[in-house]
Amino acid sequence: MVGAAQDPRTDIERRLTDLGVALPAPPTPLGVYVEAVQSGSLLILTGMLPVVRGQPQFVGRLGGMLTVEEGYEATRTACLNGLAVAKQALSSLNKVVRVVKLGVYIATEGDFHEHPRVADGASELLLAAFGSDKLPPRIVLGVASIPLGMAVEVELVFETEL
Amino acid sequence: MVGAAQDPRTDIERRLTDLGVALPAPPTPLGVYVEAVQSGSLLILTGMLPVVRGQPQFVGRLGGMLTVEEGYEATRTACLNGLAVAKQALSSLNKVVRVVKLGVYIATEGDFHEHPRVADGASELLLAAFGSDKLPPRIVLGVASIPLGMAVEVELVFETEL
Amino acid sequence: MVGAAQDPRTDIERRLTDLGVALPAPPTPLGVYVEAVQSGSLLILTGMLPVVRGQPQFVGRLGGMLTVEEGYEATRTACLNGLAVAKQALSSLNKVVRVVKLGVYIATEGDFHEHPRVADGASELLLAAFGSDKLPPRIVLGVASIPLGMAVEVELVFETEL
Numbered sequence: 001m002v003g004a005a006q007d008p009r010t011d012i013e014r015r016l017t018d019l020g021v022a023l024p025a026p027p028t029p030l031g032v033y034v035e036a037v038q039s040g041s042l043l044i045l046t047g048m049l050p051v052v053r054g055q056p057q058f059v060g061r062l063g064g065m066l067t068v069e070e071g072y073e074a075t076r077t078a079c080l081n082g083l084a085v086a087k088q089a090l091s092s093l094n095k096v097v098r099v100v101k102l103g104v105y106i107a108t109e110g111d112f113h114e115h116p117r118v119a120d121g122a123s124e125l126l127l128a129a130f131g132s133d134k135l136p137p138r139i140v141l142g143v144a145s146i147p148l149g150m151a152v153e154v155e156l157v158f159e160t161e162l
Numbered sequence: 163m164v165g166a167a168q169d170p171r172t173d174i175e176r177r178l179t180d181l182g183v184a185l186p187a188p189p190t191p192l193g194v195y196v197e198a199v200q201s202g203s204l205l206i207l208t209g210m211l212p213v214v215r216g217q218p219q220f221v222g223r224l225g226g227m228l229t230v231e232e233g234y235e236a237t238r239t240a241c242l243n244g245l246a247v248a249k250q251a252l253s254s255l256n257k258v259v260r261v262v263k264l265g266v267y268i269a270t271e272g273d274f275h276e277h278p279r280v281a282d283g284a285s286e287l288l289l290a291a292f293g294s295d296k297l298p299p300r301i302v303l304g305v306a307s308i309p310l311g312m313a314v315e316v317e318l319v320f321e322t323e324l
Numbered sequence: 325m326v327g328a329a330q331d332p333r334t335d336i337e338r339r340l341t342d343l344g345v346a347l348p349a350p351p352t353p354l355g356v357y358v359e360a361v362q363s364g365s366l367l368i369l370t371g372m373l374p375v376v377r378g379q380p381q382f383v384g385r386l387g388g389m390l391t392v393e394e395g396y397e398a399t400r401t402a403c404l405n406g407l408a409v410a411k412q413a414l415s416s417l418n419k420v421v422r423v424v425k426l427g428v429y430i431a432t433e434g435d436f437h438e439h440p441r442v443a444d445g446a447s448e449l450l451l452a453a454f455g456s457d458k459l460p461p462r463i464v465l466g467v468a469s470i471p472l473g474m475a476v477e478v479e480l481v482f483e484t485e486l
Contacts, residue, residue, distance in 0.1 A: 040364070041363070041364060042363070063469075098361060098363065100361050100363045100366075100368055101368055102357065107468075108468050108469045109468070111469070111473060112469055113469075113471070113472055113473050115469070115470075115471040115472075116354055116355050116471055116472075119355070120355055120356060123355055123356040123357055124356055126356075127356050132356075135356060135357055135358050136357060136358065136361060136368075137357060137358055137359060137360055137361050137368050137369055137370035137371075138355075138357035138370050138371065139370070139371040139427075139477070139479055140371060140471050140477075141371070141429050141467045141469075141470065141477060142431075142467055142468040142469030142470065143467055143468055144467075144468045159363045159364075
């Protein structure tokens with residue numbers, strides 16, 4: 001136990017379980033691309049969507065038919081898919097040294113301004129999983145549309161053990 | 163011939179030729195930036211546009227005046243410019259170890275949903291050039307506008323031999 | 325003086341001072357993320373906004389209420405915040421080997437086409453600071469909206485000395 005406490009990376013998946021968060025099955029590519037590539041110490045992921053069991057969730061735009069809380073949940077759902085992809089690629093999330101990029105792209109209309117709260121759906125999941133010393137820098141943008149009409153897309157790059 | 167078959171990287175440009183694809187002259191910067199930078203093993207490119215011989219092609223938006231097939235061709239055209247830039251930077255496309263990022267940004271209006279098919283214009287060119295084991299993860303977004311009113315922009319990062 | 329001339333990196337901050345450009349205090353995170361992460365030789369920054377002393381500047385869209393010159397100034401302002409973050413992370417901008425990515429995301433409406441001139445607000449500041457041999461490749465996109473209604477967001481990645 002003392003040893004485990006000294007290495008916070010050993011309990012990432014246990015932390016998620018304790019929070020009641022179960023990793024879903026990772027999404028599978030819908031076209032001629034892959035879900036993740038390792039290049040040197042970087043694990044680079046495909047843009048993650050708020051898909052649950054293969055079905056799009058959270059269709060629509062923020063500032064339109066979706067509330068900020070729905071946007072938060074959509075972003076969390078997409079980010080959770082990213083954790084599932086990372087676990088599949090790495091065998092264990094314990095190999096994540098740090099998250100080095102988080103991009104949150106939000107389908108918006110009109111003068112929507114609450115992007116940061118929507119993006120926190122991903123950031124707060126990463127905080128819960130990895131702790132504050134592994135948090136990434138963040139790019140947040142409102143976009144015109146996202147594949148299949150979904151509300152958000154999440155970009156993740158991890159630094160990993162080699 | 164046996165040696166060539168053992169190393170698939172040696173025939174990338176021949177594959178393109180066999181497919182009837184000729185690399186264009188690489189685009190030149192329109193401002194104070196460069197078309198590509200090598201940093202460690204990564205070759206990072208400027209956003210590629212569907213320009214042919216210096217002239218914008220495929221102006222307009224998907225979901226508006228452009229069809230999905232035109233969007234596919236626009237994305238393929240932009241990606242082909244990226245291959246030309248990579249060849250110029252590396253001397254030979256054979257030095258590409260893998261494509262590590264593909265971003266496809268599509269000017270859309272209304273409730274356009276067919277982003278994946280438009281993005282395949284780049285993905286299927288990369289598949290033809292490099293084969294399935296070098297395919298990248300993919301970020302696809304609908305955006306509000308692209309420089310000079312063009313329909314798509316393509317982001318590419320390659321892992322290369324040092 | 326001869327020694328200084330042989331190493332152009334030693335005078336980056338002096339160049340800025342000579343141009344009358346003072347680095348502002350770096351922005352602080354508005355949520356659960358960090359302003360910059362070092363991963364290997366890469367320094368990856370959060371998306372920089374045109375904020376001055378904690379207050380949003382340049383609110384609105386290009387092609388709408390903001391002129392191209394205002395967009396240029398907004399982009400320069402955001403990029404200057406990025407230099408302040410890089411200086412804080414590195415202690416000295418002299419440790420920048422090269423800028424390896426510049427992303428300029430511009431809130432646009434209608435058929436706005438002058439993205440390159442708006443993006444030059446960042447590119448010309450980087451040119452002034454680092455010189456032409458350290459210029460990055462560039463991604464420029466028009467987006468639907470930016471956090472807090474601001475007009476532009478700037479993404480920067482630097483290659484640094486280890």
